[in-house]
Amino acid sequence: MAFWTQLGLLLWKNFTYRRRQTFQLLIEVAWPLFIFFILISVRLSYPPYEQHECHFPNKAMPSAGTLPWIQGIICNANNPCFRYPTPGESPGIVGNFNASIVSRLFSDAKRLLMYSQQDTSIKDVQKVLGKLRKLGNSSDLDLKLRDFLVDNETFSDFLHHNVSMPSSAVEELLDAEVKLQQV
Numbered sequence: 001m002a003f004w005t006q007l008g009l010l011l012w013k014n015f016t017y018r019r020r021q022t023f024q025l026l027i028e029v030a031w032p033l034f035i036f037f038i039l040i041s042v043r044l045s046y047p048p049y050e051q052h053e054c055h056f057p058n059k060a061m062p063s064a065g066t067l068p069w070i071q072g073i074i075c076n077a078n079n080p081c082f083r084y085p086t087p088g089e090s091p092g093i094v095g096n097f098n099a100s101i102v103s104r105l106f107s108d109a110k111r112l113l114m115y116s117q118q119d120t121s122i123k124d125v126q127k128v129l130g131k132l133r134k135l136g137n138s139s140d141l142d143l144k145l146r147d148f149l150v151d152n153e154t155f156s157d158f159l160h161h162n163v164s165m166p167s168s169a170v171e172e173l174l175d176a177e178v179k180l181q182q183v
Contacts, residue, residue, distance in 0.1 A: 054081040067106055145176050 018025045056079060059072035108127055165173075 052083050055083070055085050056081060057086050067103065071103075145174050145178055 057072075057076045059076055060068035062069045
């Protein structure tokens, strides 16, 4: 038998079967239409929600080093979504934490341990001991959040533009006291 003959016989058989089973034919046509109308009514009841694009603060991977990885986890624990690109979003930047007091302490200790043969090692030891002493006597000091930031760090701009905090609130936040014993 040829292909067209078989197709014609199959269509004739299907048409005859459908003509004899009118109730089944109505169900087969009405059921997909019913589901389709349910989808249309849900779409009309709940219009689509327009979400702005999300920019997340950068987080270092473990291969970038232990300190940047842990700082990325701790500093971005709540995983906020911002409307505008974040400062560390450009390629090649691992983290915005390179100039924090903990990073500077570790870099001084690393420099001290790696280059202890050079003449400046005694000065480096004094710097590290001074910073450790400052951290140890933190109950005597009035440390502000501003003390932990470098002058050109963009934390205040980040809060002002991305979180839409007023500049007075950013200044109050930067003047907040930090108690290292509780931290």
